[in-house]
Amino acid sequence: MKNLAGLMKQASQMQEKMQEMQAKLESMEVEGASGAGMVTVAMNGRGELKRVRIDPKIADPSDMEMLQDLIVAAHADAKRKIETLTAEEMQKVTGGMQLPAGMKLPF
Numbered sequence: 096m097k098n099l100a101g102l103m104k105q106a107s108q109m110q111e112k113m114q115e116m117q118a119k120l121e122s123m124e125v126e127g128a129s130g131a132g133m134v135t136v137a138m139n140g141r142g143e144l145k146r147v148r149i150d151p152k153i154a155d156p157s158d159m160e161m162l163q164d165l166i167v168a169a170h171a172d173a174k175r176k177i178e179t180l181t182a183e184e185m186q187k188v189t190g191g192m193q194l195p196a197g198m199k200l201p202f
Contacts, residue, residue: 110187120181125171134165138173140180 119139128135133150147169153162 099135109188116184116188119186120177123180125173125176127169127171129168129172132135134162134169136166136169136173138170138177140177142174142177146169155201 110115124137124145125138125140126135126137128151130153135146135148136144138144145173147166149162149166153165155162
């Protein structure tokens with residue numbers, strides 16, 4: 096029974112750390128860029144788009160497809176950065192414990 100009590104305590108501590116990590120990630124803001132910084136997007140740690148900045152020099156009405164592609168690329172860049180930060184924070188919380196394949200935290 097001692098092992099079970101210890102395991103429950105560890106699970107409770109990990110849950111608290113997970114909640115702290117989620118709050119920290121939600122308050123973070125990550126910027127993604129494309130076109131040598133001519134398009135930038137800002138996202139929070141939950142992946143919500145907060146801002147888009149477009150350099151007026153590339154806002155050519157005759158080439159909207161390029162601008163649209165740059166926005167998508169900047170978003171993808173920000174999303175990759177968020178995923179990296181989340182993985183790093185998760186590593187801290189789990190203490191390097193490997194999760195089963197396909198299991199993603201936070202749930």
